[in-house]
Amino acid sequence: MKQKDQSFGLYIHIPYCQKQCHYCDFLTFINRDETIDKYIQYLLKEIKLYRHLDLTVDTIYFGGGTPSYIDSQYIQHILNEINLTFHIQDDCEISIEMNPESVSEEKLQDYLEAGMNRFTMGVQSFDDQVLRMMGRIHRRDTVFEKLQMMDEMEIHNKGIDLMFGNPKQNRAVLLNDIQTALTMNINHLSYYALMIKERTAFHRWVETGQFILLDDETERSMYHLIQDELSAAGFEQYEISNFAKPGYQSRHNLKYWKLQNFLGLGIGAAGNFDLVRTQNVGELEQYYHFIDQDKLPISEKEAMDIEEREKEYIMLHMRLVNGFSLSEFQERFGSDFLNKYESVIQKHLKYKTIEVVDGNLRFTPYGLDVGNQFYLDIL
Template identity: 55%
Template sequence: MKERIGLYNHIPFCQKKCHYCDFLTFVDMEDKMDEYIDYLVKEMALYHGRYQLDTIYFGGGTPSYLAAEQMAKIMESISKHFEILPDCEISIEMNPESVTKEKVETYLKYGFNRFSMGVQSFDNATLRMMGRLHDRQKVYEKVALLKELGVEKLGIDLMFGNPKQDMAVLKHDIELAMQLPINHISYYSLMIKENTPFQRWVLTGQMRVLDDEIERKMYHYIQSELAKHGFHQYEISNFAKGEVESRHNKKYWQLENYLGLGLGASSNIDLVRFVNHRRFADYYGMIDQGKFPIQISERLSVEDREKEYIMLNLRLLEGFAFQAINQRFQINFLEKYQDVLTKHKKLGLIDYDHERIWFTEKGLDMGNQFYLDII
């Protein structure tokens, strides 16, 4: 019987690179897209007939930057080389400026049922500082288009902690977001990444990073306000209204198997974690030889996987069940980690009952010490 897994497809193209972004993405390469898709399809063929798919995810980059016919070619190839299960969750990341009626109709034709739009903020000054190509009005227009075409599961990504974003801007962002017909929000804290314009501006004093106290105040405000509007928090950065949690992303946090295709894509299959080549020439060259384009492959010990399971699952607000970890790793979790659990329950970072463990609100803010003690 074929194994049931999730499939991630990396689309490494953008119209413009944002000032905070360090993802594996490229701009001004429209003439290379067809070639890349040809090789993505060839990579799929290397896995022909192996897997059933219960989630498919398109990330990047900007997957919605692809033309409608390019996305159609990818989906037809997935259907050819994998078994797409009837209840498969098919998700795509989009940026407002690249969403068109033709593209959305193509997505719906091929079974896409979960849409996530990168909004980041509704404040135009903040958007310009971040290097985004859209403005507030463009978001409204594209959300209206998506709903008009029948999209039901629609989420947006927002970011907080930007230098131009004080509490007033944050509050206005949430106020405007709550007026949209959306049912999922991913709300991320700004991280200053290496080799980005943001890092250069911080190092040269052109930009100041918000202090931790203000950043935490913003996070707690987000949690409180979204809850008031019916969004339940199910992961550190993710909030859903109704049954629209991201099944694909939960695979990452629950350490389930997934296959990553495309340049630099990561995979997790049982005890093996592997990553594709990050250079086009290397990625193409391996596929031309009929080989999997893997650059790094690592077999983890069962003990390492156990620690990883604990850390990733505690990103989820519900934590994890003792029965699940005990069965998977053949341990008695409460006995093995008794000293760590006792210490951190006294500190107010974790809580647990006879069935499961989870982070407290304080633990979500200060969980690093718990992780260090577990390791």
């Protein structure tokens, strides 16, 4: 099972933040800034380990943690090393995740000089009370100030992340968040439903009853409000949580959902290479140990057979509003999807959860809400 597209994405993990947010379980360090310099030196060595492969890269994504928290010169060094190691396509998309409080004119200037061409900022809400409850350190005004700074620097390819479903975020707060976001000069919006993760403050507050989570119906109606308002403002939904102005979808994130190839660099980073999924080690000492021996710091390699890969392909693609192309499926897996899963397809066409449009199988808007049964039937 080879892919037509042999260009790679690169994901680079920067595991540092100023403060732990109350809902977040991403791999990140707080108050460990003395390790940043060494971590970056090892990240540069990890990149070098790929030199012999002669790979072409068409998307690069700095995620975290908070990439904008560390000195911007580190980001420049990493991009320099990437340029020496990989063949970078001319139109390569190079993105960075930033938090409002750590963005500065100097850092933005450095990012631009290094070739960064896509910027996302974690905003989460425009309500200061909600932000406090989430454990964020920025306030609503910080976001206005930083987005304006970016406008003045003519940085137009930018987007923000928002979340909904916080217990203190009622429908009026949500509507205000959406409407405020729509006054911003942005072309991409990720709108995530709050997930309660173990070992977070939010999880403890749910356990102790301090937090009452929204019921499903309220959460769904909030999701519909988001979909309706964003679509009316010209944002096209392309994935369950992602919306973009035409032409501004995240090419890098599309690689995850389209099961295309990407390498994960840095601790805890995941990668995908044809039939193999990889996961880097999650601890600094282990990470250093592997690299000191000139070994890729990969702790897990999950080789899948074609059948497993096919199921994964379906699950991930169905997150996309356009689903997947039946002819591409045939080309990639050598089987006719509609024949192979005939009884599942008949059932779900009847219940109007799926549809076939222009040769693509996809969820109907109703199906996007209740998609679980389709997944269970496919599995």
